[in-house]
Amino acid sequence: MYSEIYNNLFTNGLFGILLTIAAFKIGLVINKKTKLVICNPLLIAIIVVIVFLVITGIKYEDYYIGGEMFQFMLTPATVAFAIPLYRQMSILRKNLWAILISVFCGCLSCTMTIFILSKIWNISDVVFYGLMPKSVTLAIALGITEELGGLSGVTCVGVVVSGIIGAAFVTVFSKIFKIDNKIALGLSVGTATHAIGTSRAIQLDELVGAMGSLSIVIAGVMTVVIVPIVSSFY
Amino acid sequence: MDYLMQFGIIIGISFFGTFLNSIIPLPVPGSVWGMIVMFILLCFKVIKLEQVEKAADFLLSIMTVMFVPVGAGLITSYGAIKSEIFKIFGVIIISTVISFFITGKVAQFIINMQKGGRK
Numbered sequence: 001m002y003s004e005i006y007n008n009l010f011t012n013g014l015f016g017i018l019l020t021i022a023a024f025k026i027g028l029v030i031n032k033k034t035k036l037v038i039c040n041p042l043l044i045a046i047i048v049v050i051v052f053l054v055i056t057g058i059k060y061e062d063y064y065i066g067g068e069m070f071q072f073m074l075t076p077a078t079v080a081f082a083i084p085l086y087r088q089m090s091i092l093r094k095n096l097w098a099i100l101i102s103v104f105c106g107c108l109s110c111t112m113t114i115f116i117l118s119k120i121w122n123i124s125d126v127v128f129y130g131l132m133p134k135s136v137t138l139a140i141a142l143g144i145t146e147e148l149g150g151l152s153g154v155t156c157v158g159v160v161v162s163g164i165i166g167a168a169f170v171t172v173f174s175k176i177f178k179i180d181n182k183i184a185l186g187l188s189v190g191t192a193t194h195a196i197g198t199s200r201a202i203q204l205d206e207l208v209g210a211m212g213s214l215s216i217v218i219a220g221v222m223t224v225v226i227v228p229i230v231s232s233f234y
Numbered sequence: 235m236d237y238l239m240q241f242g243i244i245i246g247i248s249f250f251g252t253f254l255n256s257i258i259p260l261p262v263p264g265s266v267w268g269m270i271v272m273f274i275l276l277c278f279k280v281i282k283l284e285q286v287e288k289a290a291d292f293l294l295s296i297m298t299v300m301f302v303p304v305g306a307g308l309i310t311s312y313g314a315i316k317s318e319i320f321k322i323f324g325v326i327i328i329s330t331v332i333s334f335f336i337t338g339k340v341a342q343f344i345i346n347m348q349k350g351g352r353k
Contacts, residue, residue: 020302042298046305053309060310067303075248076241077297078265080290082272086283098344106337113329121321126314131325135333138301143263153311154322156304161323162330173331179338181345188338192330195297215337221266228261 010058016066023048037168040196043160078139085217088210095183102184103215106191107222110135111230118234126151128234132227134158137194140220144227159194166193167200186211191219240289243281247272 009015026048027041053063085092092099111132118128129150133141138159145155166189179185182205189197190212198216202209251268258267275281315322 016303020299024299024302042301042305045299045302046308049302049306050309053306060307063306064303067306070300070303073293073296074300075252075265075268076244077293077300078263079244079248079251079268079272080286080293082269082276083283083287083290084294085273086276089277095345098341098348101344102337102341105340106333109336110329110333113332114325117321117325117328121324123318123321123325127318127322131322134326135330138304139297140263140266142304143265144261147261147263151311151314152304153308154315156301157308157322158326160301160305161326165327165330166334173334174338177335177338179342181342183345184338184341187341188334191337192334217269221270224262224266 010062011065013066013069015058016063017069018066019049019052019063020045020067020070023052037164037200040160040164040167042196043164046156046160074139074142078143081137081139081217081220084213088214091210092214098183099187099211099215099218102187103191103218104222106188107135107219107226110192111223111226115230115234125234127154129231130154131158132231133223135162135192135194136220136223137216140224144224148228148231160196163193163196166197170197170201170204182207183211187215190215194219237289237292240286243286244272244289244293247275 023045024041027039027044030044031039031041049063052058053060114128114131114134117123118131123131126149129148130145130152131154132148132150133144134155136144136159138156141155141159142152145152170185170189173188174180174185179188186198186201186208189201189208194216195213198209198212201212248265248268250271251266252264254267254271255262255264272281272286276283
Protein backbone atom coordinates (compact mmCIF):
# COMPACT_ATOMS: atom_id res chain seq x y z
CA MET A 1 0.00 0.00 0.00
CA TYR A 2 2.67 2.46 1.09
CA SER A 3 5.01 1.57 -1.73
CA GLU A 4 2.18 1.95 -4.23
CA ILE A 5 1.52 5.51 -3.09
CA TYR A 6 5.25 6.21 -3.08
CA ASN A 7 5.57 4.98 -6.64
CA ASN A 8 2.60 7.00 -7.84
CA LEU A 9 3.67 10.22 -6.23
CA PHE A 10 7.42 10.33 -6.15
CA THR A 11 8.55 8.46 -9.21
CA ASN A 12 6.72 10.74 -11.58
CA GLY A 13 8.50 13.86 -12.71
CA LEU A 14 6.12 16.33 -11.08
CA PHE A 15 7.60 15.81 -7.61
CA GLY A 16 11.13 16.66 -8.76
CA ILE A 17 9.98 19.79 -10.57
CA LEU A 18 7.88 20.95 -7.62
CA LEU A 19 10.63 20.38 -5.06
CA THR A 20 13.17 22.21 -7.24
CA ILE A 21 10.98 25.27 -7.69
CA ALA A 22 9.88 25.30 -4.04
CA ALA A 23 13.49 25.00 -2.82
CA PHE A 24 14.55 27.86 -5.06
CA LYS A 25 11.69 30.01 -3.80
CA ILE A 26 12.84 29.36 -0.23
CA GLY A 27 16.36 30.36 -1.30
CA LEU A 28 15.10 33.62 -2.81
CA VAL A 29 13.07 34.50 0.28
CA ILE A 30 15.93 33.80 2.70
CA ASN A 31 18.34 35.75 0.49
CA LYS A 32 15.99 38.73 0.41
CA LYS A 33 15.35 38.65 4.18
CA THR A 34 18.94 38.27 5.30
CA LYS A 35 20.59 40.27 2.49
CA LEU A 36 23.72 38.15 3.06
CA VAL A 37 25.82 37.15 0.06
CA ILE A 38 26.60 33.82 1.70
CA CYS A 39 22.84 33.09 1.61
CA ASN A 40 23.00 32.65 -2.15
CA PRO A 41 19.60 31.41 -3.45
CA LEU A 42 21.18 28.57 -5.41
CA LEU A 43 23.23 27.40 -2.44
CA ILE A 44 20.20 27.43 -0.14
CA ALA A 45 18.03 25.67 -2.73
CA ILE A 46 20.61 22.87 -3.08
CA ILE A 47 20.80 22.47 0.71
CA VAL A 48 16.99 22.46 1.02
CA VAL A 49 16.66 19.69 -1.59
CA ILE A 50 19.40 17.59 0.02
CA VAL A 51 17.96 18.00 3.53
CA PHE A 52 14.45 17.21 2.27
CA LEU A 53 15.60 14.03 0.54
CA VAL A 54 17.64 12.90 3.55
CA ILE A 55 14.79 13.51 6.02
CA THR A 56 12.02 11.92 3.94
CA GLY A 57 14.20 9.11 2.63
CA ILE A 58 13.10 9.74 -0.95
CA LYS A 59 15.76 8.48 -3.34
CA TYR A 60 17.81 10.99 -5.35
CA GLU A 61 17.13 8.95 -8.50
CA ASP A 62 13.39 9.48 -7.99
CA TYR A 63 13.83 13.21 -7.44
CA TYR A 64 16.04 13.36 -10.51
CA ILE A 65 13.23 12.12 -12.81
CA GLY A 66 11.74 15.61 -12.56
CA GLY A 67 15.04 17.33 -11.82
CA GLU A 68 16.39 16.13 -15.14
CA MET A 69 13.91 18.40 -16.92
CA PHE A 70 15.82 21.41 -15.61
CA GLN A 71 19.19 20.00 -16.49
CA PHE A 72 17.91 19.31 -19.98
CA MET A 73 17.19 23.03 -20.39
CA LEU A 74 20.86 23.90 -19.78
CA THR A 75 21.87 23.29 -23.40
CA PRO A 76 19.34 25.73 -24.92
CA ALA A 77 20.10 28.21 -22.09
CA THR A 78 23.80 28.11 -22.96
CA VAL A 79 22.94 28.68 -26.62
CA ALA A 80 20.91 31.69 -25.46
CA PHE A 81 24.13 33.26 -24.11
CA ALA A 82 24.86 34.28 -27.69
CA ILE A 83 22.13 36.93 -27.40
CA PRO A 84 23.66 39.11 -24.61
CA LEU A 85 27.06 38.64 -26.25
CA TYR A 86 25.65 39.97 -29.53
CA ARG A 87 23.99 42.90 -27.73
CA GLN A 88 27.35 43.96 -26.30
CA MET A 89 29.20 43.82 -29.60
CA SER A 90 30.13 47.51 -29.49
CA ILE A 91 31.94 47.25 -26.11
CA LEU A 92 33.55 44.04 -27.31
CA ARG A 93 34.90 45.67 -30.49
CA LYS A 94 36.19 48.74 -28.67
CA ASN A 95 38.23 46.79 -26.10
CA LEU A 96 38.85 43.63 -28.08
CA TRP A 97 42.52 43.05 -27.23
CA ALA A 98 42.30 44.01 -23.57
CA ILE A 99 39.36 41.61 -23.22
CA LEU A 100 40.81 38.67 -25.13
CA ILE A 101 44.28 38.79 -23.59
CA SER A 102 43.22 39.38 -19.99
CA VAL A 103 40.45 36.77 -20.05
CA PHE A 104 42.87 34.28 -21.58
CA CYS A 105 45.46 35.00 -18.85
CA GLY A 106 42.75 34.66 -16.19
CA CYS A 107 41.52 31.30 -17.50
CA LEU A 108 45.03 29.96 -17.90
CA SER A 109 46.16 31.06 -14.42
CA CYS A 110 43.04 29.52 -12.92
CA THR A 111 43.48 26.12 -14.57
CA MET A 112 47.24 26.13 -13.86
CA THR A 113 46.63 26.87 -10.17
CA ILE A 114 44.12 24.01 -9.95
CA PHE A 115 46.59 21.74 -11.75
CA ILE A 116 49.53 22.58 -9.50
CA LEU A 117 47.56 22.43 -6.21
CA SER A 118 45.94 19.14 -7.24
CA LYS A 119 49.39 17.68 -7.96
CA ILE A 120 50.83 18.89 -4.64
CA TRP A 121 47.84 17.73 -2.60
CA ASN A 122 47.48 14.45 -4.48
CA ILE A 123 43.85 14.96 -5.47
CA SER A 124 42.17 12.05 -7.26
CA ASP A 125 41.50 12.16 -11.02
CA VAL A 126 37.72 12.42 -10.96
CA VAL A 127 37.80 15.26 -8.44
CA PHE A 128 40.53 17.08 -10.42
CA TYR A 129 38.49 16.82 -13.63
CA GLY A 130 35.47 18.10 -11.75
CA LEU A 131 37.43 21.10 -10.45
CA MET A 132 39.09 22.13 -13.71
CA PRO A 133 36.20 24.11 -15.25
CA LYS A 134 35.09 25.59 -11.92
CA SER A 135 35.49 29.28 -12.77
CA VAL A 136 33.14 29.32 -15.74
CA THR A 137 29.40 29.46 -15.79
CA LEU A 138 27.84 26.18 -14.71
CA ALA A 139 26.18 25.28 -18.00
CA ILE A 140 29.51 25.30 -19.81
CA ALA A 141 31.43 23.88 -16.82
CA LEU A 142 29.17 20.83 -16.65
CA GLY A 143 29.63 20.23 -20.36
CA ILE A 144 33.40 20.25 -19.89
CA THR A 145 33.25 17.93 -16.84
CA GLU A 146 31.10 15.52 -18.81
CA GLU A 147 33.58 15.50 -21.69
CA LEU A 148 36.46 14.82 -19.27
CA GLY A 149 34.60 12.28 -17.15
CA GLY A 150 34.85 14.16 -13.83
CA LEU A 151 32.41 14.32 -10.91
CA SER A 152 29.66 16.80 -11.75
CA GLY A 153 28.85 17.28 -8.05
CA VAL A 154 32.35 18.67 -7.48
CA THR A 155 31.98 21.01 -10.45
CA CYS A 156 28.75 22.29 -9.01
CA VAL A 157 30.26 23.03 -5.59
CA GLY A 158 33.30 24.62 -7.26
CA VAL A 159 31.25 26.86 -9.49
CA VAL A 160 28.86 27.97 -6.75
CA VAL A 161 31.60 28.63 -4.18
CA SER A 162 33.72 30.57 -6.71
CA GLY A 163 30.69 32.66 -7.59
CA ILE A 164 29.89 33.42 -3.97
CA ILE A 165 33.50 34.45 -3.29
CA GLY A 166 33.15 36.90 -6.17
CA ALA A 167 29.80 38.26 -5.06
CA ALA A 168 30.97 38.68 -1.47
CA PHE A 169 34.40 40.20 -2.08
CA VAL A 170 34.21 42.21 -5.34
CA THR A 171 34.78 45.53 -3.61
CA VAL A 172 37.36 44.12 -1.19
CA PHE A 173 39.39 42.57 -4.01
CA SER A 174 39.19 45.71 -6.12
CA LYS A 175 40.70 47.70 -3.23
CA ILE A 176 43.38 45.22 -2.13
CA PHE A 177 44.52 44.43 -5.68
CA LYS A 178 44.12 48.07 -6.78
CA ILE A 179 41.96 47.19 -9.78
CA ASP A 180 40.20 50.55 -10.13
CA ASN A 181 39.47 50.55 -13.85
CA LYS A 182 35.81 49.56 -14.29
CA ILE A 183 36.41 47.57 -17.46
CA ALA A 184 39.25 45.62 -15.80
CA LEU A 185 37.18 44.97 -12.68
CA GLY A 186 34.25 43.69 -14.77
CA LEU A 187 36.54 41.31 -16.64
CA SER A 188 37.96 39.99 -13.35
CA VAL A 189 34.52 39.37 -11.92
CA GLY A 190 33.21 37.61 -15.02
CA THR A 191 36.30 35.50 -15.63
CA ALA A 192 36.93 34.33 -12.07
CA THR A 193 33.42 34.28 -10.60
CA HIS A 194 31.06 34.04 -13.63
CA ALA A 195 27.33 34.80 -13.34
CA ILE A 196 26.99 34.75 -9.54
CA GLY A 197 29.76 37.34 -9.10
CA THR A 198 28.48 39.36 -12.04
CA SER A 199 24.94 39.51 -10.70
CA ARG A 200 26.37 41.34 -7.69
CA ALA A 201 28.63 43.53 -9.85
CA ILE A 202 25.63 44.74 -11.87
CA GLN A 203 24.21 46.24 -8.68
CA LEU A 204 27.43 48.17 -8.12
CA ASP A 205 27.97 49.58 -11.58
CA GLU A 206 26.46 49.04 -15.02
CA LEU A 207 29.74 49.04 -16.94
CA VAL A 208 31.30 46.53 -14.53
CA GLY A 209 28.21 44.35 -14.97
CA ALA A 210 28.28 44.57 -18.77
CA MET A 211 31.98 43.65 -18.92
CA GLY A 212 31.29 40.85 -16.47
CA SER A 213 28.57 39.26 -18.55
CA LEU A 214 30.69 39.61 -21.67
CA SER A 215 33.66 37.84 -20.07
CA ILE A 216 31.46 35.01 -18.70
CA VAL A 217 30.86 33.86 -22.25
CA ILE A 218 34.40 34.49 -23.52
CA ALA A 219 35.99 32.80 -20.49
CA GLY A 220 33.60 29.88 -21.02
CA VAL A 221 34.66 29.37 -24.62
CA MET A 222 38.38 29.80 -23.83
CA THR A 223 38.17 27.36 -20.91
CA VAL A 224 36.62 24.79 -23.23
CA VAL A 225 39.85 24.97 -25.25
CA ILE A 226 42.34 25.30 -22.35
CA VAL A 227 41.04 22.63 -19.93
CA PRO A 228 41.50 19.53 -22.13
CA ILE A 229 45.07 20.65 -22.96
CA VAL A 230 46.10 21.31 -19.35
CA SER A 231 44.38 18.21 -17.97
CA SER A 232 46.04 15.92 -20.51
CA PHE A 233 49.23 16.39 -18.45
CA TYR A 234 47.63 15.21 -15.18
CA MET B 235 2.85 31.15 -30.54
CA ASP B 236 5.62 33.72 -30.73
CA TYR B 237 7.41 32.12 -27.76
CA LEU B 238 6.99 28.64 -29.19
CA MET B 239 8.69 29.57 -32.47
CA GLN B 240 11.51 31.34 -30.63
CA PHE B 241 12.05 28.22 -28.53
CA GLY B 242 11.94 26.20 -31.71
CA ILE B 243 14.83 28.16 -33.20
CA ILE B 244 16.93 27.86 -30.03
CA ILE B 245 16.21 24.13 -29.66
CA GLY B 246 17.00 23.62 -33.35
CA ILE B 247 20.39 25.28 -32.94
CA SER B 248 21.03 23.29 -29.72
CA PHE B 249 20.25 20.14 -31.68
CA PHE B 250 22.70 21.17 -34.40
CA GLY B 251 25.33 21.93 -31.72
CA THR B 252 24.91 18.44 -30.27
CA PHE B 253 25.33 17.08 -33.79
CA LEU B 254 28.59 19.05 -34.20
CA ASN B 255 29.79 17.67 -30.84
CA SER B 256 29.29 14.11 -32.08
CA ILE B 257 31.03 14.55 -35.45
CA ILE B 258 33.92 16.88 -34.43
CA PRO B 259 36.50 15.05 -32.28
CA LEU B 260 37.14 17.95 -29.90
CA PRO B 261 36.08 18.04 -26.22
CA VAL B 262 33.75 20.98 -26.87
CA PRO B 263 30.24 20.54 -25.41
CA GLY B 264 27.34 20.65 -27.87
CA SER B 265 25.89 23.62 -25.98
CA VAL B 266 29.03 25.68 -26.70
CA TRP B 267 28.96 24.74 -30.39
CA GLY B 268 25.32 25.82 -30.42
CA MET B 269 26.22 29.15 -28.80
CA ILE B 270 28.93 29.80 -31.40
CA VAL B 271 26.55 28.91 -34.26
CA MET B 272 23.85 31.18 -32.81
CA PHE B 273 26.34 34.06 -32.47
CA ILE B 274 27.53 33.67 -36.07
CA LEU B 275 23.95 33.52 -37.38
CA LEU B 276 23.13 36.72 -35.46
CA CYS B 277 26.25 38.48 -36.77
CA PHE B 278 25.39 37.58 -40.37
CA LYS B 279 21.76 38.60 -39.73
CA VAL B 280 20.49 35.16 -40.78
CA ILE B 281 18.59 35.25 -37.48
CA LYS B 282 17.29 38.58 -36.23
CA LEU B 283 17.46 39.49 -32.55
CA GLU B 284 13.65 39.80 -32.35
CA GLN B 285 13.26 36.22 -33.55
CA VAL B 286 14.97 34.69 -30.50
CA GLU B 287 15.23 37.46 -27.90
CA LYS B 288 12.15 36.73 -25.76
CA ALA B 289 12.76 33.01 -25.36
CA ALA B 290 16.49 33.57 -24.80
CA ASP B 291 15.92 36.15 -22.05
CA PHE B 292 13.43 33.81 -20.41
CA LEU B 293 15.87 30.89 -20.48
CA LEU B 294 18.69 33.02 -19.07
CA SER B 295 16.48 34.37 -16.30
CA ILE B 296 15.54 30.89 -15.03
CA MET B 297 19.01 29.46 -15.56
CA THR B 298 19.99 29.42 -11.88
CA VAL B 299 17.11 27.07 -11.06
CA MET B 300 18.43 24.58 -13.61
CA PHE B 301 21.49 23.99 -11.43
CA VAL B 302 19.58 22.87 -8.33
CA PRO B 303 19.17 19.19 -9.37
CA VAL B 304 22.84 18.93 -10.38
CA GLY B 305 23.97 20.53 -7.14
CA ALA B 306 21.77 18.20 -5.10
CA GLY B 307 23.49 15.35 -6.97
CA LEU B 308 26.30 15.96 -4.56
CA ILE B 309 24.63 13.49 -2.15
CA THR B 310 25.41 10.70 -4.57
CA SER B 311 29.08 11.64 -4.92
CA TYR B 312 29.69 12.89 -1.37
CA GLY B 313 31.12 9.55 -0.27
CA ALA B 314 33.76 9.72 -2.98
CA ILE B 315 34.97 13.23 -2.10
CA LYS B 316 34.50 13.27 1.70
CA SER B 317 38.17 12.62 2.41
CA GLU B 318 39.28 15.43 0.09
CA ILE B 319 36.74 18.09 1.03
CA PHE B 320 39.24 20.53 2.60
CA LYS B 321 41.67 20.22 -0.28
CA ILE B 322 38.78 20.85 -2.69
CA PHE B 323 37.79 24.05 -0.91
CA GLY B 324 41.44 25.14 -0.78
CA VAL B 325 41.81 24.70 -4.53
CA ILE B 326 38.54 26.53 -5.25
CA ILE B 327 39.36 29.56 -3.08
CA ILE B 328 43.01 29.98 -4.09
CA SER B 329 42.41 29.55 -7.83
CA THR B 330 39.49 32.00 -7.78
CA VAL B 331 41.53 34.72 -6.06
CA ILE B 332 44.55 34.23 -8.37
CA SER B 333 42.42 34.28 -11.51
CA PHE B 334 40.60 37.43 -10.31
CA PHE B 335 43.91 39.18 -9.63
CA ILE B 336 45.61 38.19 -12.93
CA THR B 337 42.63 39.06 -15.17
CA GLY B 338 42.16 42.50 -13.64
CA LYS B 339 45.83 43.41 -13.56
CA VAL B 340 46.45 42.33 -17.16
CA ALA B 341 43.34 44.15 -18.42
CA GLN B 342 44.27 47.30 -16.51
CA PHE B 343 47.83 47.18 -17.87
CA ILE B 344 46.64 46.87 -21.49
CA ILE B 345 43.99 49.59 -21.14
CA ASN B 346 46.51 52.01 -19.58
CA MET B 347 49.06 51.17 -22.27
CA GLN B 348 46.50 51.90 -25.02
CA LYS B 349 45.59 55.20 -23.37
CA GLY B 350 49.29 56.12 -23.14
CA GLY B 351 49.72 55.31 -26.82
CA ARG B 352 46.90 57.62 -27.85
CA LYS B 353 48.33 60.65 -26.06
